Amino acid sequence: MKPVRLQSAAEQVAAHLRDEVLRGGLGERLPGVHQLAAELGVNHKTMAGAIRLLEKECLLESQGTGRSRRVLIPRGFKPPALRVGILAVEPADCGLNYMVELRHELAEAGHTVFFAPKFLYDLRMDVRRVSRVVDRNPADAWLVLGGSRELLEWFAARGSPVFALFGRRRGLPIASAGPDKSTALVEAMHDLARLGHRRIVLLTRRMRRVPVPGAFEQAFLDELTRHGIDPSPYHLPDWEENIDGFHALLEELFRVTPPTALIVDEVPFFLAVRQFLAERGMRVPRDVSMICTDASPDFEWCRPRISHIRWDSRPLVRRVVRWISNVAGGREDRKHTFTPAEFVRGETIGPAGQRRGSSV
Numbered sequence: 001m002k003p004v005r006l007q008s009a010a011e012q013v014a015a016h017l018r019d020e021v022l023r024g025g026l027g028e029r030l031p032g033v034h035q036l037a038a039e040l041g042v043n044h045k046t047m048a049g050a051i052r053l054l055e056k057e058c059l060l061e062s063q064g065t066g067r068s069r070r071v072l073i074p075r076g077f078k079p080p081a082l083r084v085g086i087l088a089v090e091p092a093d094c095g096l097n098y099m100v101e102l103r104h105e106l107a108e109a110g111h112t113v114f115f116a117p118k119f120l121y122d123l124r125m126d127v128r129r130v131s132r133v134v135d136r137n138p139a140d141a142w143l144v145l146g147g148s149r150e151l152l153e154w155f156a157a158r159g160s161p162v163f164a165l166f167g168r169r170r171g172l173p174i175a176s177a178g179p180d181k182s183t184a185l186v187e188a189m190h191d192l193a194r195l196g197h198r199r200i201v202l203l204t205r206r207m208r209r210v211p212v213p214g215a216f217e218q219a220f221l222d223e224l225t226r227h228g229i230d231p232s233p234y235h236l237p238d239w240e241e242n243i244d245g246f247h248a249l250l251e252e253l254f255r256v257t258p259p260t261a262l263i264v265d266e267v268p269f270f271l272a273v274r275q276f277l278a279e280r281g282m283r284v285p286r287d288v289s290m291i292c293t294d295a296s297p298d299f300e301w302c303r304p305r306i307s308h309i310r311w312d313s314r315p316l317v318r319r320v321v322r323w324i325s326n327v328a329g330g331r332e333d334r335k336h337t338f339t340p341a342e343f344v345r346g347e348t349i350g351p352a353g354q355r356r357g358s359s360v
Contacts, residue, residue, distance in 0.1 A: 010049030013042055017050055019329055020322075021059050021071055030060060030069040080328040081110045085139030087130070089146045090121040092268060097297070098313035105321045111328075114139075120146065121241075125207055127154045141327050143320065148207035161327045163320060168207065168214055173334055177319045179311035180338040181293060182219040187343040188263070188291050188309070189223040196352035197261040197289065198229050201253060203273070204265035204293075206241050216293075220263070250276050260352040261289040267296040270306075285350035295344070304347030311341035 007015070017036075020026045030036070030051070037047040051069065054060045061070040084106060088094055094115055103113045116133050123129040125148040134142065144155060147167035155162040156174045169176035192200055208214045213221060213236065221231040229235070234257070239249035250273065253259055264270040270292040277284060284290050284304070292299075292308040299306040319337045326333040 008049075009042065009046045010053060013040065013046055013050035014053040016040070017054055018057070018059060019331070020325065021054070026071050028071055030071055032068065081112065082140040082324060082328050083138070084111050084113045084141050084143060084324060085134070085137055086113065086115045086143045087133075087145060087147070088115055088119055090119050093119075093145055098317055101313075102317045102320055105317060106324060109321065109324070111324060120144075120151075125151050127151055130154075141324060146205075146207070149211065163323050165316065165320065169336065170215060175323050175334050175336070177316045177337040178339065179309075179316075179341040181216050181309050181311070181341045184309045184341045184343040185216060185219050185263075185293075186223055188307070188349075189220070189227065191343075191345065191349060192261050192289065192291075193227040195289070195350060198352070199257065199259045200224065200229070200235060200261040200263065201259040202236050202263045202265070203249075203269060204236075206238070208265065209236060209238065246272065247276065254280070254282075259288060261291070261349070263291045263293065265293045267292060267294050267298070270294075284348050289349040289352075291349060299346075307346035307348045308344050309341050310344050311339050313339075315339050 017026070031039075033047050033051065034044050037044040040047070051060060055062060055069075059072055061072055063070055086099075088099075093099060106113045114137070116137055118129075118133050120130070123133065127150060130151060131154070141161035141163070142155065143163050143165060144152065144167065145165050147155070147164055147169070149168035152162075152164050152167055152169055152172055152174065155164075156172050162174050164172070164174055164176035164178075166178040167176075169178065189200070202217065202220045204217060208217055212218075217236060221236065224231045224235055237249055237253070239245045246269070262273060264273055270290070273290065274284065277288065282288060290307065292306060295308050295310040299308060315337070316339060323333050323335075
């Protein structure tokens with residue numbers, strides 16, 4: 001019997017990278033040694049050794065010091081093509097810059113990408129309704145945007161490939177990615193408290209509050225407590241998730257004890273609130289301060305400058321593309337990725353306004 005030869009760490013990493021190269025998962029250029037080492041959780045010397053092995057196999061080509069290595073795909077090789085379905089929350093999601101980029105990247109890799117004919121907003125995140133859409137539109141892998149906890153649990157139980165982009169994904173055995181906004185929120189809350197705000201309200205979708213507050217929402221409640229404010233349903237209000245329900249909530253909020261600061265989740269809701277305030281003669285930030293939890297190219301044209309939370313979407317796109325490559329290669333991938341976010345101080349926050357109302 002021949003003795004067993006154990007692979008070195010560099011050989012094991014090289015085998016993983018070899019699969020990625022042959023399946024087109026790394027694109028045309030290899031990321032830097034330190035970046036790859038961090039992504040795979042290995043020592044950079046081990047990664048450097050793995051890359052040297054692939055260079056000897058003529059799968060990678062050095063472009064000189066300080067330049068990324070070129071990936072050499074064998075002639076005639078075609079990576080497996082998948083049919084990828086996307087469940088978006090609402091039509092506006094389809095035109096987001098990072099969604100356009102993602103669809104382009106996947107199409108370039110040879111995959112077929114389609115949006116489900118119905119949106120999660122229309123389906124009310126109802127598992128039975130979503131299951132019918134999924135069954136009628138077969139896909140090799142599903143990408144779910146902003147899914148509720150119940151919906152993502154259902155996908156996890158199915159056992160078929162699914163990737164949660166945003167949504168209530170923490171702790172579930174599925175691959176996922178999204179920004180970690182909690183640190184940026186803490187910074188924003190500190191600014192609001194320093195400016196004398198106590199009637200601070202967070203407006204967010206129901207699936208972010210039910211059955212229990214999400215990580216971002218819980219961080220908001222914890223910060224209220226930290227600054228001596230007793231959290232209540234006033235600060236994280238419930239509302240019927242439709243246009244009429246949203247505006248009914250705004251009417252109720254500003255009827256008796258108007259908030260002095262609003263943190264609004266998602267750009268469309270932020271714009272709707274600003275219009276509501278403008279029609280009632282309320283100015284930002286004189287009468288109420290406002291922060292959006294996301295960035296938008298439209299903000300570049302706004303004055304005063306919008307206070308918001310910003311994060312880089314490019315790592316998320318790369319993560320989804322790599323996950324699809326792993327699915328195509330039959331490799332299990334349930335990694336959770338959290339992209340850092342930062343609070344951008346604009347001119348839509350200021351000292352607590354002069355409008356009077358009882359404290360909450």
